[in-house]
Amino acid sequence: MSNYNELISRVKELSVIESIGGLLAWDQETFMPPKGAQLRSESLAYLSKTAHSALINPEMGSLLDSLENDNLTDIESANIREIRRSYDKATKLPTSLVEEMARHKSHALQIWQKARAENDFTQFAPALEKNLDLACQAAEHYGYEENIYDAMLDIYEQGMTVSQLDLLFAGLRKEIVPLVKAIGESTSKPDLTFLKSTSFSEEGQRDFSLRVAKAIGFDFEGGRMDTSTHPFCSGAGPDDVRFTTRYDESFPFGCLYGVMHETGHGLYEQGLSREHEGTPLGKAVSLGVHESQSRLWENVVGRSREFWNHWLSDFCEVFPDVGDLDLDTIHCAVNNVEPSLIRVEADEATYNLHIMIRYEVEKALVNGNVKVNDLPQFWNSQMENYLGITPPDDAQGVLQDIHWSMGAFGYFPTYTLGNLYASQLWEATLRDIPDLPSLISRGETQPLLDWMRTNIHIHGSRWEPDDLILQATGEKPSSDAFIRYLKQKFQHLYNLS
Amino acid sequence: MSNYNELISRVKELSVIESIGGLLAWDQETFMPPKGAQLRSESLAYLSKTAHSALINPEMGSLLDSLENDNLTDIESANIREIRRSYDKATKLPTSLVEEMARHKSHALQIWQKARAENDFTQFAPALEKNLDLACQAAEHYGYEENIYDAMLDIYEQGMTVSQLDLLFAGLRKEIVPLVKAIGESTSKPDLTFLKSTSFSEEGQRDFSLRVAKAIGFDFEGGRMDTSTHPFCSGAGPDDVRFTTRYDESFPFGCLYGVMHETGHGLYEQGLSREHEGTPLGKAVSLGVHESQSRLWENVVGRSREFWNHWLSDFCEVFPDVGDLDLDTIHCAVNNVEPSLIRVEADEATYNLHIMIRYEVEKALVNGNVKVNDLPQFWNSQMENYLGITPPDDAQGVLQDIHWSMGAFGYFPTYTLGNLYASQLWEATLRDIPDLPSLISRGETQPLLDWMRTNIHIHGSRWEPDDLILQATGEKPSSDAFIRYLKQKFQHLYNLS
Numbered sequence: 001m002s003n004y005n006e007l008i009s010r011v012k013e014l015s016v017i018e019s020i021g022g023l024l025a026w027d028q029e030t031f032m033p034p035k036g037a038q039l040r041s042e043s044l045a046y047l048s049k050t051a052h053s054a055l056i057n058p059e060m061g062s063l064l065d066s067l068e069n070d071n072l073t074d075i076e077s078a079n080i081r082e083i084r085r086s087y088d089k090a091t092k093l094p095t096s097l098v099e100e101m102a103r104h105k106s107h108a109l110q111i112w113q114k115a116r117a118e119n120d121f122t123q124f125a126p127a128l129e130k131n132l133d134l135a136c137q138a139a140e141h142y143g144y145e146e147n148i149y150d151a152m153l154d155i156y157e158q159g160m161t162v163s164q165l166d167l168l169f170a171g172l173r174k175e176i177v178p179l180v181k182a183i184g185e186s187t188s189k190p191d192l193t194f195l196k197s198t199s200f201s202e203e204g205q206r207d208f209s210l211r212v213a214k215a216i217g218f219d220f221e222g223g224r225m226d227t228s229t230h231p232f233c234s235g236a237g238p239d240d241v242r243f244t245t246r247y248d249e250s251f252p253f254g255c256l257y258g259v260m261h262e263t264g265h266g267l268y269e270q271g272l273s274r275e276h277e278g279t280p281l282g283k284a285v286s287l288g289v290h291e292s293q294s295r296l297w298e299n300v301v302g303r304s305r306e307f308w309n310h311w312l313s314d315f316c317e318v319f320p321d322v323g324d325l326d327l328d329t330i331h332c333a334v335n336n337v338e339p340s341l342i343r344v345e346a347d348e349a350t351y352n353l354h355i356m357i358r359y360e361v362e363k364a365l366v367n368g369n370v371k372v373n374d375l376p377q378f379w380n381s382q383m384e385n386y387l388g389i390t391p392p393d394d395a396q397g398v399l400q401d402i403h404w405s406m407g408a409f410g411y412f413p414t415y416t417l418g419n420l421y422a423s424q425l426w427e428a429t430l431r432d433i434p435d436l437p438s439l440i441s442r443g444e445t446q447p448l449l450d451w452m453r454t455n456i457h458i459h460g461s462r463w464e465p466d467d468l469i470l471q472a473t474g475e476k477p478s479s480d481a482f483i484r485y486l487k488q489k490f491q492h493l494y495n496l497s
Numbered sequence: 498m499s500n501y502n503e504l505i506s507r508v509k510e511l512s513v514i515e516s517i518g519g520l521l522a523w524d525q526e527t528f529m530p531p532k533g534a535q536l537r538s539e540s541l542a543y544l545s546k547t548a549h550s551a552l553i554n555p556e557m558g559s560l561l562d563s564l565e566n567d568n569l570t571d572i573e574s575a576n577i578r579e580i581r582r583s584y585d586k587a588t589k590l591p592t593s594l595v596e597e598m599a600r601h602k603s604h605a606l607q608i609w610q611k612a613r614a615e616n617d618f619t620q621f622a623p624a625l626e627k628n629l630d631l632a633c634q635a636a637e638h639y640g641y642e643e644n645i646y647d648a649m650l651d652i653y654e655q656g657m658t659v660s661q662l663d664l665l666f667a668g669l670r671k672e673i674v675p676l677v678k679a680i681g682e683s684t685s686k687p688d689l690t691f692l693k694s695t696s697f698s699e700e701g702q703r704d705f706s707l708r709v710a711k712a713i714g715f716d717f718e719g720g721r722m723d724t725s726t727h728p729f730c731s732g733a734g735p736d737d738v739r740f741t742t743r744y745d746e747s748f749p750f751g752c753l754y755g756v757m758h759e760t761g762h763g764l765y766e767q768g769l770s771r772e773h774e775g776t777p778l779g780k781a782v783s784l785g786v787h788e789s790q791s792r793l794w795e796n797v798v799g800r801s802r803e804f805w806n807h808w809l810s811d812f813c814e815v816f817p818d819v820g821d822l823d824l825d826t827i828h829c830a831v832n833n834v835e836p837s838l839i840r841v842e843a844d845e846a847t848y849n850l851h852i853m854i855r856y857e858v859e860k861a862l863v864n865g866n867v868k869v870n871d872l873p874q875f876w877n878s879q880m881e882n883y884l885g886i887t888p889p890d891d892a893q894g895v896l897q898d899i900h901w902s903m904g905a906f907g908y909f910p911t912y913t914l915g916n917l918y919a920s921q922l923w924e925a926t927l928r929d930i931p932d933l934p935s936l937i938s939r940g941e942t943q944p945l946l947d948w949m950r951t952n953i954h955i956h957g958s959r960w961e962p963d964d965l966i967l968q969a970t971g972e973k974p975s976s977d978a979f980i981r982y983l984k985q986k987f988q989h990l991y992n993l994s
Contacts, residue, residue: 016536016540020517020540023520023521023524023540024517027520031721033717033718033719033720033721033736033737034718034719035716035718035719035736035737036733036734036736038736039516039737040737042513043516043517043520043733046510046513047517050547220530221531222531236536236537236540237536239530239532239533239535240529240532240533240536240537
């Protein structure tokens with residue numbers, strides 16, 4: 001066997017181990033009986049340990065060394081680049097640090113849950129301090145050029161840096177803060193009475209969202225939809241993609257847009273290359289690009305007037321109690337903008353302000369510009385700056401997200417990158433398929449999916465995220481398209497000048 | 498670490514790998530989308546290979562060798578005995594034979610499916626011949642004292658031999674064949690009109706059988722019930738036990754007794770020792786003992802008059818269309834005896850005759866006393882001898898079971914052993930708790946479960962099956978209790994003299 005084939009065969013075995021872990025993690029959130037938790041965490045730990053040992057095997061390093069000077073095809077080079085990236089990430093950290101991080105993570109998670117439930121930041125502060133210290137130690141091992149926070153950003157979106165994000169986010173902030181203010185002052189407000197007067201059965205929500213997921217192309221022969229406390233999309237592989245949703249009978253759009261969001265993630269997975277399955281070329285490239293697919297279907301498609309032009313009659317058929325609902329009313333209702341406290345409940349216009357707050361907080365923490373103990377105050381002042389509101393307590397403020405309890409610093413920006421990429425991809429699609437809006441208004445979304453299949457999904461990790469966006473759209477990641485999209489949409493919806 | 502602890506730590510890791518495989522296999526039969534099959538078989542193959550490599554590691558052998566001369570506690574000796582058994586089973590076969598068996602198994606399975614669908618034994622004959630040859634080769638490697646078939650029986654019920662089974666089965670046959678004949682000639686027949694005139698909704702069947710499963714002690718905090726084509730009980734471990742059922746709206750007892758059967762298996766798993774979890778002392782001892790638990794709850798309890806005395810009112814509440822059903826009618830209906838073609842649909846009295854036929858067939862095949870090509874004829878003559886009926890075709894005859902296509906020779910007798918053990922255990926329980934029938938007639942089954950917990954479940958594989966039965970009942974495996982049980986029950990039900 002050639003060295004390349006030997007390396008690929010090891011990587012494919014790693015992928016099988018990861019896919020087993022994916023299935024176990026899915027089951028843990030969906031069907032596992034409560035008493036199964038102890039064995040499940042042992043099983044997941046066994047799989048992590050086995051995959052980690054296989055990855056850091058010195059023979060992997062030797063194979064990579066031997067191949068990097070070889071005459072390789074583009075495909076081979078791309079696989080080698082990504083395998084090297086994983087190998088370096090896994091080998092740069094001392095085992096003692098990896099173990100300490102794993103140990104502290106589950107401890108910190110428990111403390112955070114209690115602190116949030118009891119609305120007491122001081123309980124969480126020491127655990128957060130420790131998580132921050134461990135993340136900084138890891139970042140030093142990974143290495144960086146300008147800012148220690150770069151090493152953390154790179155974990156979740158390869159190549160992303162503070163200098164790039166500062167630029168992207170400054171442009172965004174400059175435009176979105178006044179837009180949200182203008183919306184708040186507008187006298188045009190969505191009419192939400194149909195929501196308040198109707199109960200939306202779980203069965204009906206399931207039926208309607210399954211219809212939508214199927215119609216936009218999710219293949220249920222190679223995937224499933226189930227229920228969990230927190231919706232997610234995972235599974236075992238591109239032919240076994242599993243996403244979840246949840247139901248609130250007083251509000252049908254949480255489920256619907258949750259399903260469209262997770263379906264977007266699922267469509268990416270189902271569109272990956274089978275030829276390269278189990279290797280980086282057959283894997284999604286980054287969290288940001290993944291989020292672009294979920295946000296595209298959830299927001300750009302799902303909250304458009306064209307989408308509802310096609311789906312309103314189905315919606316009224318499934319929920320006859322909404323009465324004679326018209327297109328304007330539902331289109332405005334699903335685009336209700338209002339500054340709010342909780343990120344995961346935020347609308348399309350304010351969402352990225354929540355992310356920017358977290359980005360500023362992380363950057364300041366990691367660089368020592370704010371102390372953990374001062375975080376609640378810092379958080380609240382940022383909320384006032386960006387959103388014009390102040391949390392009444394820390395549970396609804398600085399304690400709301402799980403990420404920091406898991407030591408995940410640098411993750412949040414990928415959510416906004418996903419929104420930016422989605423708008424860039426949407427503009428590029430419109431250039432290639434100018435009548436896409438009218439197709440969507442007839443329920444014909446296949447051309448949009450085909451475009452994503454060809455320009456994004458099939459390439460897997462062939463290029464780094466910013467190169468992929470460049471290849472697909474003709475431009476590097478930028479906030480311009482997103483700003484154009486938001487302004488056009490909300491100026492119209494809220495009658496702004 | 499002492500050698501014993503080192504060995505146990507390896508065995509516990511093996512157990513984690515097996516438990517992961519258990520979960521994946523469960524998912525494959527319940528929730529996996531069809532296109533996930535390819536990756537699933539790779540994942541299961543990876544887990545098998547990993548577990549096999551860990552088991553045959555020569556260091557396992559050295560650890561066993563070093564410990565067998567040590568001064569060990571009873572517990573330690575029992576664990577060592579069982580680990581040695583697994584190690585020997587895994588190392589005695591040459592790798593080439595293991596690989597050939599695995600390869601041929603999936604091939605033979607496909608051929609059998611086609612042959613059965615097309616009712617054509619000649620298609621299956623060459624694959625069966627090959628499976629038989631491979632099983633005999635394996636048996637020679639395992640070794641045996643008297644009969645090559647002993648080495649196959651020992652795979653599924655350690656220590657079981659032809660000479661023991663010949664004795665058990667001869668006694669059974671002598672009593673059951675005339676009993677079944679007398680039942681057939683009896684003018685007392687169950688009144689099944691309530692079955693024919695009612696539809697039993699899936700929802701109702703699910704509700705009723707869940708009530709029963711809970712009431713007899715299955716802990717749904719540590720397990721689940723789902724749906725699959727072929728009911729089974731598996732899962733990840735004693736705190737994550739998963740069983741399945743299926744629904745036929747024209748016949749509620751397939752689901753109910755399927756659930757009671759699988760619940761019996763599940764109760765055994767849930768009753769295993771947590772102190773010894775992951776080691777042989779924390780594992781079920783054999784297929785026969787497992788089957789004794791399922792048959793106990795399904796037949797001895799579930800088809801008793803006492804059971805229905807308590808449950809009839811619930812049954813009529815869930816299925817009001819059955820009308821004014823009385824205790825005699827339902828008790829007779831669930832004990833309808835009739836010679837039939839298909840083993841898995843057979844009643845309690847004829848079931849073991851089906852097993853004896855398979856035992857005679859396997860023994861003859863393995864010892865060269867019948868040729869594969871003559872099997873349909875041999876099968877049909879046995880059906881005539883034991884049951885007095887002749888299959889109209891091979892699909893309903895010699896081709897009906899999956900076992901031989903998987904190379905599982907020696908498995909069938911464990912089903913009958915389960916029935917025999919169940920009756921022996923029932924008699925022993927009655928000696929300790931004489932008012933058990935009247936407790937059951939009030940729905941109080943906890944004392945029966947407690948007895949099984951104390952006398953069977955908690956011991957895991959501490960003793961070999963026949964010693965466990967001896968410890969629990971005071972006698973070695975025997976058919977006497979089962980014959981007494983059957984005669985008493987059916988002579989009464991069918992008004993036999």
